[in-house]
Amino acid sequence: MKDPKWRVVIVAGLVAAGLTATHADAASSAAIGIKDFKFTPPALAVPVGTTVTWVNHDEETHTVTSANGAFGSTGLSHEDTFAQTFTRPGRYEYFCALHPHMKAIVTVK
Amino acid sequence: MDHIDRRGFLECMAWAGTGLVWVSTGGVLSSRVISPAAAAEAKPGSFSFVQISDTHIGFKGQANSDPTATLQQVVDRVNALQPAPAFVLHTGDQTHGQKAGAFDTVAEILKGVKTERIFYVPGEHDVFLDGGKEYLGRYGKGTVGGRGWQSFDYKGSHFVGLVNVLKYKGEGMGALGEDQIEWLENDLAPLSSSTPVVVFSHVPLWAVYPQWGWTTEDAGRALVHLKRFGSVTVLNGHIHQVLQKVEGNVRFHTAMSTAFPQPAPGTAPAPGPMKISEADARRMIGVTEVTHVPGQHALAVVDSTLG
Numbered sequence: 009m010k011d012p013k014w015r016v017v018i019v020a021g022l023v024a025a026g027l028t029a030t031h032a033d034a035a036s037s038a039a040i041g042i043k044d045f046k047f048t049p050p051a052l053a054v055p056v057g058t059t060v061t062w063v064n065h066d067e068e069t070h071t072v073t074s075a076n077g078a079f080g081s082t083g084l085s086h087e088d089t090f091a092q093t094f095t096r097p098g099r100y101e102y103f104c105a106l107h108p109h110m111k112a113i114v115t116v117k
Numbered sequence: 118m119d120h121i122d123r124r125g126f127l128e129c130m131a132w133a134g135t136g137l138v139w140v141s142t143g144g145v146l147s148s149r150v151i152s153p154a155a156a157a158e159a160k161p162g163s164f165s166f167v168q169i170s171d172t173h174i175g176f177k178g179q180a181n182s183d184p185t186a187t188l189q190q191v192v193d194r195v196n197a198l199q200p201a202p203a204f205v206l207h208t209g210d211q212t213h214g215q216k217a218g219a220f221d222t223v224a225e226i227l228k229g230v231k232t233e234r235i236f237y238v239p240g241e242h243d244v245f246l247d248g249g250k251e252y253l254g255r256y257g258k259g260t261v262g263g264r265g266w267q268s269f270d271y272k273g274s275h276f277v278g279l280v281n282v283l284k285y286k287g288e289g290m291g292a293l294g295e296d297q298i299e300w301l302e303n304d305l306a307p308l309s310s311s312t313p314v315v316v317f318s319h320v321p322l323w324a325v326y327p328q329w330g331w332t333t334e335d336a337g338r339a340l341v342h343l344k345r346f347g348s349v350t351v352l353n354g355h356i357h358q359v360l361q362k363v364e365g366n367v368r369f370h371t372a373m374s375t376a377f378p379q380p381a382p383g384t385a386p387a388p389g390p391m392k393i394s395e396a397d398a399r400r401m402i403g404v405t406e407v408t409h410v411p412g413q414h415a416l417a418v419v420d421s422t423l424g
Binding site for chain 2: 020043045046066067068069071083085086105106107108109110
């Protein structure tokens with residue numbers, strides 16, 4: 009295009025599109041750590057479509073077990089991970105099957 | 118320890134106190150358990166048994182890179198006891214996380230124990246994945262309704278194995294359940310109060326440290342049925358350290374793990390495996406030998422470490 013004004017608009021548009029794309033990538037994954045018998049963060053809010061990955065930093069085995077049966081890991085050893093993609097909105101309470109006082113929640117909007 | 122006469126032995130025993138003796142061989146010091154059973158051998162009706170706990174096969178961490186090896190060392194120790202123990206009690210957490218093949222490995226290693234029988238109760242690590250299906254498939258046979266609890270008699274003493282890891286609820290502590298408590302009441306009813314009773318289960322039956330799940334929420338209702346007996350010994354595991362408590366005629370004793378130690382109550386943010394060297398951990402893992410001598414009110418309980 010010959011008109012420089014248009015070029016600026018197109019460049020601005022492309023940059024804006026790039027920023028939007030980057031923001032969407034960041035929102036599609038989240039991490040929860042398990043350390044000292046605690047899920048951190050204990051309450052996490054994420055948009056629909058997010059993949060949440062749990063990592064167990066304890067030498068003790070833990071599980072990520074949904075309270076309503078929606079998802080569940082096997083025993084996670086030291087540095088094992090478990091991932092769950094949340095495709096439906098809702099409140100997902102979960103706990104550790106070995107240490108049921110370890111409770112947390114993922115809220116999906 | 119061989120070729121020492123009875124007088125010398127008893128002098129040694131008195132000095133050792135806890136039952137550990139130091140032996141110097143070629144300038145190298147090593148410790149050996151003085152078996153209370155050996156001292157009691159002369160008395161007819163005496164017997165000894167061993168408690169092994171929390172073998173956690175499948176675990177790999179700073180305190181122990183090979184729990185299979187430490188379990189084998191414990192088996193070697195048990196096999197060196199004179200006389201041999203009448204039977205062995207395993208108070209749970211055979212496996213670490215029900216890892217594939219772990220139950221088989223434990224069974225293989227324990228085949229080498231020189232004893233008449235081994236009795237088992239499960240730990241939460243043995244049942245959390247499948248509600249106990251695998252464990253009970255292997256060790257439910259011969260237990261009440263195949264549900265894991267059982268009792269047996271040996272030379273006039275009554276032994277009761279309880280399961281308190283299958284009803285784990287929100288607070289993460291042990292629980293027995295009404296049906297098991299009711300069975301216990303009926304099981305004890307015909308016994309005279311002078312019958313020595315030994316109860317064994319995984320999670321402690323006293324409130325060691327509820328914040329970490331180191332208690333059984335309905336143990337009180339079970340202990341009521343044990344109150345009338347003159348001698349009750351409660352043997353537990355789960356906490357990977359020796360702690361004892363005496364309450365009237367009931368003596369509570371928890372065992373070390375054969376795999377790794379856990380921190381004393383409240384001394385760490387959480388009850389996980391201690392992050393210490395394998396050499397240090399050796400001094401905090403081991404096995405328990407228990408001896409019954411007729412006429413003595415309390416059982417002789419001796420804990421020995423691997424290092």
